Amino acid sequence: MGSNTDSETAKSARHSVHGTSTQPTISQDKKSTPHTGNNRNIMATIVDDDDRLLVRIGYTPVLERHFSRWSTVSYAISILGVLGSVPATFGVPMTSGGPATCVWAWFIGSIMAYCIASSVAELVSAYPTAGGMYYVTKHVVPPEHVAAWAWIIGWCNFLGQAAGVASLAYTISQMILATAVMHTFDGGEATFTPNAQQTILLAIFVLCLFGTICSFPTNWLHRIILWFAPINIIASICICIALLILTPNKQSASWVFTTFTDGSGWGSKGFSFLLGFLSVAWTMTDYDGTTHMSEETHDAAIRGPVAIRAAILVSGVTGWMLTVTFCFCMSDYEGIMTTPTGLPAAQIFFNAGGKTGGTIMWFFVMLVQFFTGCSAMLANARMAWAFSRDAAFPFWSKVNTYTHTPVNAVWLVVAFCSCLDLIGIGSTVTITAIFNITAPALDISYIAVIIAHRWYEDRVVFHAGPYTMGLWSKPVNAVAVTWVIFISVVLFFPTVNPVTATNMNYAICVAAFIGLFSTVWWYAGARKSYTGPRTSDTIGELPPEDIEDVFSDYD
Numbered sequence: 001m002g003s004n005t006d007s008e009t010a011k012s013a014r015h016s017v018h019g020t021s022t023q024p025t026i027s028q029d030k031k032s033t034p035h036t037g038n039n040r041n042i043m044a045t046i047v048d049d050d051d052r053l054l055v056r057i058g059y060t061p062v063l064e065r066h067f068s069r070w071s072t073v074s075y076a077i078s079i080l081g082v083l084g085s086v087p088a089t090f091g092v093p094m095t096s097g098g099p100a101t102c103v104w105a106w107f108i109g110s111i112m113a114y115c116i117a118s119s120v121a122e123l124v125s126a127y128p129t130a131g132g133m134y135y136v137t138k139h140v141v142p143p144e145h146v147a148a149w150a151w152i153i154g155w156c157n158f159l160g161q162a163a164g165v166a167s168l169a170y171t172i173s174q175m176i177l178a179t180a181v182m183h184t185f186d187g188g189e190a191t192f193t194p195n196a197q198q199t200i201l202l203a204i205f206v207l208c209l210f211g212t213i214c215s216f217p218t219n220w221l222h223r224i225i226l227w228f229a230p231i232n233i234i235a236s237i238c239i240c241i242a243l244l245i246l247t248p249n250k251q252s253a254s255w256v257f258t259t260f261t262d263g264s265g266w267g268s269k270g271f272s273f274l275l276g277f278l279s280v281a282w283t284m285t286d287y288d289g290t291t292h293m294s295e296e297t298h299d300a301a302i303r304g305p306v307a308i309r310a311a312i313l314v315s316g317v318t319g320w321m322l323t324v325t326f327c328f329c330m331s332d333y334e335g336i337m338t339t340p341t342g343l344p345a346a347q348i349f350f351n352a353g354g355k356t357g358g359t360i361m362w363f364f365v366m367l368v369q370f371f372t373g374c375s376a377m378l379a380n381a382r383m384a385w386a387f388s389r390d391a392a393f394p395f396w397s398k399v400n401t402y403t404h405t406p407v408n409a410v411w412l413v414v415a416f417c418s419c420l421d422l423i424g425i426g427s428t429v430t431i432t433a434i435f436n437i438t439a440p441a442l443d444i445s446y447i448a449v450i451i452a453h454r455w456y457e458d459r460v461v462f463h464a465g466p467y468t469m470g471l472w473s474k475p476v477n478a479v480a481v482t483w484v485i486f487i488s489v490v491l492f493f494p495t496v497n498p499v500t501a502t503n504m505n506y507a508i509c510v511a512a513f514i515g516l517f518s519t520v521w522w523y524a525g526a527r528k529s530y531t532g533p534r535t536s537d538t539i540g541e542l543p544p545e546d547i548e549d550v551f552s553d554y555d
Contacts, residue, residue, distance in 0.1 A: 050128075050300055057127055058535025059295075064404050066222040067297040072304065076290040076311035078228035079376055082319040083236045084369025085283035087345030088171045090326055093276030094344065095337065096495060097269065098261035099251070099327040101276035106323045109280030110316030112487075116443065116480040117287040117312045118469060119450050121305035125465030128294035128301045131386035131533060133157065133449045138533045140453040140460055146532040148522065149452060153445050154387050155518040157288075160441030161380040164286060166203075166417040167435035168373035169210065170424065173203040175366045178341035179359060182350050193340070196425050203421045206370070210377040211414035217403040218296045221378070228371040229314075235364040236318050239349075240325040242361060246352040247329040256327040265497035274490045281439040281491060283319060284312065287446065289379035292386070305467035377413055385409035390534045392526075433506030440488045440511060447484045450477050 051061040067075070093102040120133060129135045134154040141149045177194040184192040213224070244250070264272040290307050294300040329348045330336055339347035345365075350358035385406035389397040400407040424431035453462060454477060469476055492508040522530075 050295075050298060053301065054129065054295065057129060058533075059129060061295065062399050062404075063130075063295045063406075064218045065296055065298050065300075066219040067225075067293055067303075068222065069299075069303055071222045071226045072290065072293070072297050072307045073310050074227070074229035075225050075293060075375055075378075076307035077232060077314055078225065078368075078371045078374075079286055079289040079379060080283060080311055080315040081232065081368050081372025081375070082283060082315045082322060083232050083239070084168075084171075084365055084367075084372050086279065086319050086322045087326075087343065087349075087365050088175070088369065089279035089282050090323070091337065091344040092278045092495065094263075094327075094330075096264045096275040096278075097272040098259045098263065099256045099330065100258055100260045101273045102279070102323050102327055103257060103320070105273065105276035106280045106316075106320050109277050109284060110312070110320065112479070112483040113280070113284035113287075113316065114309070114312045115476050116446060116484065117308050119473075119477050119480045120287045120291075120446050121308045121467055122464070122469055122473060123449060123453065124288060124291040124294070125301050125305045125467035126463055127465070128291060128297075128304055129386065130292050130295045130382045131390070132288035132291040132294075132383065133446055134383065134387065135533050136449055137452065138535070139462060140449060141456055142459055147527065147530055149448075150390075150532040151392070151522055151526060151530055152515075152518055153448055154383075154392055156441050156445035156448075156514065158380070158383050158387060159514055160438055160445060161286065161289075161376065161383060162413060162416055163420065163434050163441065164438040165207070165210070165373065165376045165380050165413065166420040167438060168369065168376055169203040169206040169417065170199065170421055170431070170435070172206050172366060172369050172373060173199050174342065175346070175362070175369065176202060178343050178346045179362055179366075181341050182346065182358065183355060196428065200421050200424050203424075204418045206373065207377075207414050207417050207421070209370075210373050211410050213374050214378050214381055214410045215400075215403065215405065215407045218405055221296075225375070228368075228375065231364070232368045232371065233314065233318060235368065236322055239361050239364065240321055242357070243325050243329050243348065243352050246357065247331060247348070249331040250328045251330055253328075256324065264495055267497075274487075275493065275495050277487055278436075278491060278495070279323075280319070281443075281487060284315065285439045285442050286376060286379060287312075287442075289376065292379040292382035295382075301465045302467060305465075377410070377417075380413045381406060381410040384412055390532065391530055429502055429504070429506060433510050436491070436505060436507035437510045437514070440491055440507065441514065443484045444488060447481045450481055453477075 050065060054061050090102065093105055097105070123136045123140075124132055127136050127139060131154075134150060134157050137150045137153050138146050177199060181192055181194070214221075216224070260269045260273060262269045262272045264275050266272060287308055290311070291300075291304050294304055297303055326345060326348055329352060331351065336344045336347045336351070341347055346358075346362060349361045349365075352358065353361055385397055385399075387393065388395070388409065396409045396412050397406070398408050399405065420434055421431070423434065454474070492505060492511070494503060494505045496503045
């Protein structure tokens with residue numbers, strides 16, 4: 001794309017900064033043809049179009065770009081990880097509202113998720129940075145409000161992702177121990193029952209494995225993640241076929257698609273149906289996870305948004321296929337729902353394939369859940385790094401000189417998520433509440449930016465990226481915002497009535513704590529030092545025709 005001198009200059013620009021500085025410090029290539037204005041001179045030395053856009057946004061490129069079209073799509077699909085997440089959460093909608101609730105809640109929830117994801121994709125296409133929706137905040141609210149908005153959105157996003165990573169490690173630990181339980185059956189009774197300490201220690205070990213993989217160089221991650229989605233999809237199809245063939249006395253289609261129950265005890269099948277959205281809400285979230293890898297992705301302004309929407313479509317269909325299959329295989333409803341493994345889906349697998357066949361199928365569920373955990377931690381670490389380079393919290397913005405990745409931020413996430421999981425030793429109720437905040441915290445952080453964009457669109461000029469919904473933008477935004485507000489209220493309700501101290505849904509308390517924590521810290525001193533994303537962006541200073549040129553290379 002340019003001379004050898006240009007290539008060396010671009011490489012130098014990408015690796016010259018490994019600290020907290022975010023100002024473009026790119027040296028001028030004496031052989032390059034000068035352009036009018038300082039901004040164009042800087043642009044002339046950048047060969048990579050993505051780095052050119054990043055400099056115009058206001059950040060110096062310091063990460064290497066290795067993620068391609070397919071590894072980006074694979075990453076987006078793996079961060080949802082339906083083969084791991086659907087079995088992990090299947091018991092909740094089945095208990096609340098029966099098989100029809102499982103089937104139709106997933107179907108409706110996937111459509112709503114597509115609206116949210118499309119709205120997110122449109123915004124991050126304009127500003128593809130590791131900060132994701134957190135960074136977009138700077139360009140949708142008036143300058144005087146940027147710091148406060150970015151602070152709250154950033155903490156909601158970081159903590160929501162961290163809760164998700166911690167819950168994934170915890171779930172994998174439960175899955176491994178459930179396998180051990182199934183292999184200790186003697187006379188119809190399990191001789192091994194895992195305790196809280198065993199579950200938590202194994203979860204922390206899993207988090208360390210996540211951290212080790214996420215510390216790899218970007219080109220290694222690209223090669224590894226390429227396999228995540230194919231394994232997820234192929235294994236899902238094979239497992240569905242195997243379960244339907246091997247399971248005796250399958251349920252009827254009428255039972256699967258039309259049987260609604262009031263398992264929640266709230267006296268309403270309709271409300272019990274709404275509680276069934278927990279599975280799809282927990283699985284189909286972290287839409288902007290893909291955008292946190294933007295500074296390591298080629299053609300990020302297009303490939304990120306395309307990957308986000310493609311992942312929702314693929315995961316929605318695959319998840320619905322798995323859910324319908326599990327419902328057909330509920331041959332012994334009471335036995336499956338009261339399984340000593342604690343996971344009804346695990347019992348379905350072992351009923352169909354026995355110890356050997358069930359373990360093989362369950363292994364792929366755990367493997368895909370592990371993929372999801374790695375992907376989620378990768379997004380969380382990049383968010384932590386982006387937040388740190390903007391001085392939200394210190395010391396974690398350094399880029400490792402060997403891997404050229406933010407390794408410090410990775411192990412910050414490992415340590416923080418381990419602390420969250422350790423709470424489970426003292427209180428299963430508290431740790432469950434923390435996990436339940438994942439979907440609401442992330443979704444609310446998304447719609448807050450969407451609302452701000454629409455509320456201030458007459459005051460703040462938003463330069464759309466190459467992906468835009470055009471006339472559909474406002475209607476889709478309205479659906480996304482309405483749905484998140486509605487479903488967040490539902491997901492904060494206790495799932496069982498009568499409500500006791502042990503079955504209370506404390507997610508609302510965790511949400512209140514997050515809000516209080518970020519607000520108190522803000523007024524206690526953060527407002528004096530934190531100014532929002534620390535960039536010297538020049539896109540807003542360009543004429544309209546030049547702004548179009550910024551994205552023209554993506555067309």
